[in-house]
Amino acid sequence: MKYLILTGLLVFLSACGAKQNESRQQARQNESGSAQRVERLDPYSAPLHRAQKKATATDFEVTLLNGETFRLSEQKGKVVLINIWATWCPPCRDETPDLVDLHEKYKDEGYLTLGVSIDEQGESVVRPFMEEYGVTYPMYIDSDGTVMEKYGPTMGIPTTYIIGRQGNLRYFAVGAVTKKELEPRIKELLAEGN
Template sequence: QQQPVQNSSVASTPEQQYPEAPDFELPDLNGKNIKLSDFKGKVVFLNFWATWCPPCKREIPGFINLVNKYGKDGFIVLGVAVDPREFDKVKPYAQTVGVNYPVVYDKKGVSQLYGGIRSIPTTFVINREGKVVGQIVGSRPEQTFEKIIKSLL
């Protein structure tokens, strides 16, 4: 089994096999349970973040723009808030900055399904087939994410 790409570029050929993204079910900001598998058939950026993390917050406006631009083509961001001590701050923050994609609370340690998160933000890139095709550790400019999206849509 191959490891996901460890940098900001997604280099793949159609015949390469990648691991299936582990499915999970977590509550969103309104208490509704959301499954990763609900988004099968879409390109998903699974973004692990926290409200106290400046690089995480820097990425969010770019994600909002990219969802506005590519959402109709089958792209979505799924934000995963990782710090239980900060869960009460997530919804007000998301509303203030105008997050236009689902955000869930990681109440079950879902990051462990993805090998554990060593630093945030960490974004897993999942293709339409539900396979992990990239892992991006750290903040990146919107243009970097846009190139990845275009290569997968």
């Protein structure tokens, strides 16, 4: 019971921390006028922030839940969405059906979703979650912090990164992102070609 209360408090604080940081950032942008405004397509989605500078996504190599090796740099030519999440996170649960739909819809066009679970219980909770939600995209359990070391620390979960065909970080979001917010950006990046 103590663990559940603590977990709930951490989720609440993570979400609040992300909202406070977003509010502070917007206030600073309004004051300075120099930061680019985030175009939101869905008011129910976390905003997707466009990368302001060209930056190559940090490479990593991991062994997926299905036993295959995944190396980010070998995905060049594809649009890759990296979603850092956990089974105990309600916003993560909310966005999963949209991530599954997008993966299925665009996987034959050069799009790939990679799930990165930070669940400490590992496969015992991730596999049942994948079955319940029909997750078909590759999944990695980041028990040793391989991905979080390169893409963290995050302000909260879920955290999403979208990498373009050339291997550059193009968008990121903290919080649940909807299909309505993601799909136009994915289509835009897929249209850029190789």
